[in-house]
Amino acid sequence: xxxxxxxxxxxxxxxxxATVSRALNDRYDISQPTKDRVRALANKLNYExxxxxxSLRRQKSKTIGVVIxxxxxxxxxxxxxxxxEVARHNNYHVLIYLTHEDYQRELAMARLLASxxxxxxxxxxxxxxxxxxxxxxxxxxxxxxxxxDRVYDEMPTAKVTTDDYESGYxxxxxxxxAGCRTVAHLTVSQNLSIGRRxxxxxxxxxxxxxxxxxxxxxxxxxxxxxxxxxxxQQLLTERPEVDGIFASVESQAxxxxxxxxxxxxxxxxxxxxxxxxxxxxxxxxQPALTTITQPAYSIGKEAAKILFQAISKNRVISPAQSLxxxxxxxxxxxxxxx
Amino acid sequence: xxxxxxxxxxxxxxxxxATVSRALNDRYDISQPTKDRVRALANKLNYExxxxxxSLRRQKSKTIGVVIxxxxxxxxxxxxxxxxEVARHNNYHVLIYLTHEDYQRELAMARLLASxxxxxxxxxxxxxxxxxxxxxxxxxxxxxxxxxDRVYDEMPTAKVTTDDYESGYxxxxxxxxAGCRTVAHLTVSQNLSIGRRxxxxxxxxxxxxxxxxxxxxxxxxxxxxxxxxxxxQQLLTERPEVDGIFASVESQAxxxxxxxxxxxxxxxxxxxxxxxxxxxxxxxxQPALTTITQPAYSIGKEAAKILFQAISKNRVISPAQSLxxxxxxxxxxxxxxx
DNA sequence: TTGTAGGCGTTATCAA
DNA sequence: TTGATAACGCCTACAA
Numbered sequence: 001x002x003x004x005x006x007x008x009x010x011x012x013x014x015x016x017x018a019t020v021s022r023a024l025n026d027r028y029d030i031s032q033p034t035k036d037r038v039r040a041l042a043n044k045l046n047y048e049x050x051x052x053x054x055s056l057r058r059q060k061s062k063t064i065g066v067v068i069x070x071x072x073x074x075x076x077x078x079x080x081x082x083x084x085e086v087a088r089h090n091n092y093h094v095l096i097y098l099t100h101e102d103y104q105r106e107l108a109m110a111r112l113l114a115s116x117x118x119x120x121x122x123x124x125x126x127x128x129x130x131x132x133x134x135x136x137x138x139x140x141x142x143x144x145x146x147x148x149d150r151v152y153d154e155m156p157t158a159k160v161t162t163d164d165y166e167s168g169y170x171x172x173x174x175x176x177x178a179g180c181r182t183v184a185h186l187t188v189s190q191n192l193s194i195g196r197r198x199x200x201x202x203x204x205x206x207x208x209x210x211x212x213x214x215x216x217x218x219x220x221x222x223x224x225x226x227x228x229x230x231x232x233q234q235l236l237t238e239r240p241e242v243d244g245i246f247a248s249v250e251s252q253a254x255x256x257x258x259x260x261x262x263x264x265x266x267x268x269x270x271x272x273x274x275x276x277x278x279x280x281x282x283x284x285x286q287p288a289l290t291t292i293t294q295p296a297y298s299i300g301k302e303a304a305k306i307l308f309q310a311i312s313k314n315r316v317i318s319p320a321q322s323l324x325x326x327x328x329x330x331x332x333x334x335x336x337x338x
Numbered sequence: 339x340x341x342x343x344x345x346x347x348x349x350x351x352x353x354x355x356a357t358v359s360r361a362l363n364d365r366y367d368i369s370q371p372t373k374d375r376v377r378a379l380a381n382k383l384n385y386e387x388x389x390x391x392x393s394l395r396r397q398k399s400k401t402i403g404v405v406i407x408x409x410x411x412x413x414x415x416x417x418x419x420x421x422x423e424v425a426r427h428n429n430y431h432v433l434i435y436l437t438h439e440d441y442q443r444e445l446a447m448a449r450l451l452a453s454x455x456x457x458x459x460x461x462x463x464x465x466x467x468x469x470x471x472x473x474x475x476x477x478x479x480x481x482x483x484x485x486x487d488r489v490y491d492e493m494p495t496a497k498v499t500t501d502d503y504e505s506g507y508x509x510x511x512x513x514x515x516a517g518c519r520t521v522a523h524l525t526v527s528q529n530l531s532i533g534r535r536x537x538x539x540x541x542x543x544x545x546x547x548x549x550x551x552x553x554x555x556x557x558x559x560x561x562x563x564x565x566x567x568x569x570x571q572q573l574l575t576e577r578p579e580v581d582g583i584f585a586s587v588e589s590q591a592x593x594x595x596x597x598x599x600x601x602x603x604x605x606x607x608x609x610x611x612x613x614x615x616x617x618x619x620x621x622x623x624q625p626a627l628t629t630i631t632q633p634a635y636s637i638g639k640e641a642a643k644i645l646f647q648a649i650s651k652n653r654v655i656s657p658a659q660s661l662x663x664x665x666x667x668x669x670x671x672x673x674x675x676x
Numbered sequence: 677t678t679g680t681a682g683g684c685g686t687t688a689t690c691a692a
Numbered sequence: 693t694t695g696a697t698a699a700c701g702c703c704t705a706c707a708a
Binding site for chain 1: 340341384386387388389390391393394399401408409410411412415416418419422431432433434435436449450452453454455475479480592595596617618619621622623624625626
Binding site: 015016017018019029031053055056057116 | 693694695696697699700701702
């Protein structure tokens with residue numbers, strides 16, 4: 001069955017297509033009786049306007065694009081929740097794109113989005129990303145972009161992030177105060193803003209306590225989980241003095257647990273662990289994991305709000321609209337004692 | 339800057355719009371030199387065709403809709419990974435809709451999708467759902483639907499599910515073999531196919547061992563996590579003989595952990611727990627959680643494949659295309675001993 | 677091999 | 693208050 005369209009409604013009602021369209025859009029220049037008649041029939045026939053015809057004519061897609069590295073990750077899925085809520089509230093649709101941390105895919109997706117398919121983009125950059133020419137291209141095409149969590153610092157648009165530097169500092173400080181002397185740092189690509197800032201906080205916290213920063217204690221996440229675990233084990237073996245681990249991403253915290261278990265190291269006895277994490281069940285781990293928890297849902301929500309402001313007012317987004325939300329340190333058993 | 343369109347390319351090249359269009363679509367009736375010229379300019383100007391104009395004309399949206407109860411859930415986010423992979427492979431875009439288990443939202447989303455916005459729908463039903471008239475409506479409009487995991491049994495279309503009955507049976511059997519005498523069952527709305535089947539497996543496993551099914555040992559998930567935990571505690575307190583819990587959804591397994599902790603019950607000593615779960619870190623819990631793990635990624639992938647077959651061949655989907663994948667029982671510490 | 681013209685369904689402009 | 697018409701950008705008969 002073909003979907004019903006304006007023409008059919010108009011025929012049935014002996015009205016012009018234009019009148020039917022205006023009636024359905026509740027225009028002031030259509031009489032109430034006509035509106036009622038039109039709406040009655042539209043309801044009866046389950047009329048739904050063709051969104052693409054409408055988009056073409058109005059030059060509005062009523063759709064936003066969300067580009068993220070992955071979805072099987074608590075941080076991003078909570079952020080999507082926030083985004084979806086705001087989008088629905090604005091009667092917008094949400095297209096989702098996963099880069100899988102691949103810069104080439106991010107490039108390709110930017111191209112796809114430059115065609116008018118979306119009215120705006122929310123993006124968290126892939127760790128392999130290099131520059132942001134592809135995103136400048138989007139902006140030139142008039143498509144506003146708001147970054148969340150992982151940003152290109154230099155790009156002049158709004159970014160919704162957390163206090164990564166401070167959180168990195170606090171995490172490290174917390175380990176040191178718990179009695180750690182040698183703190184390893186597991187982080188992500190230093191191309192990423194979050195990777196750099198969290199590490200800077202780590203370094204500063206060490207420095208403030210007179211500990212020299214030792215680059216060989218820093219590990220970057222690899223391709224696979226198995227690789228990561230094995231490299232952590234290698235580090236812990238080669239550097240037996242390591243008694244604290246600050247993981248910059250959730251996966252590296254749990255990888256550290258596995259590495260410790262494999263090596264027979266106890267947590268927090270031998271090694272204390274803290275990690276950025278949005279795991280709901282951090283408290284059920286053995287031992288319960290001390291976390292830096294980001295307000296993931298709010299990040300998504302606020303980023304979307306900024307985007308929709310720009311879309312509805314048709315204004316360029318200014319970097320001044322950026323927001324920095326606070327993460328929370330939740331102390332649990334994995335950093336106890338000392 | 340306005341996006342470039344066919345007309346501008348045509349002007350620049352002194353060709354007709356039609357020729358440019360055909361050249362870009364690599365039609366046989368355009369000379370190679372012309373194709374080369376057109377492509378060169380299109381590349382230079384970063385031309386991207388307007389997808390909505392194209393959709394309108396071709397009556398194809400190159401987009402599918404994914405409707406799920408929530409995204410902050412390992413099962414669904416892994417399924418999305420599978421779906422996205424297949425979609426990208428087919429050069430399709432993915433719209434995502436979250437019902438938050440609300441039937442009204444599922445209704446509203448079905449309406450939105452009936453307008454030609456998508457060429458097909460992948461759906462996992464909301465627990466509050468009642469009937470599927472809204473989805474039949476979609477099908478009548480020519481939009482194919484494939485269900486995954488949570489299905490409307492009666493609707494004549496393909497469903498990709500897991501062996502829920504058998505898994506429920508095995509989970510219960512496993513607890514009994516580990517020495518449990520009184521097994522509680524935490525499940526979801528019995529409107530849901532998965533809720534019913536898993537419970538049937540539970541009942542049958544009990545019956546086969548001569549244990550009478552006791553309805554008061556079955557708890558349905560509530561609105562909030564706090565409510566769920568408190569009801570589990572209430573059950574464990576009123577029925578101190580309960581020595582095993584079979585949780586039909588991930589959240590209820592971890593809720594059970596919290597309830598036991600709050601009551602000072604030890605796992606697996608006092609109570610053994612098994613749960614459906616896609617938690618990667620089930621093994622890091624205290625104690626490690628025995629799980630029934632669904633092939634979430636494959637479920638998403640297979641469901642998407644069936645959908646794209648129907649879309650590309652323009653054929654109605656038959657229930658005969660349904661697939662039942664196997665879940666895996668992974669025994670860990672939470673059901674040890676006996 | 678290329679161009680002309682019409683239409684996909686909707687909305688905006690102008691006229692009645 | 694309503695109708696006729698053109699246009700959004702693209703694709704495809706049909707014509708040349």
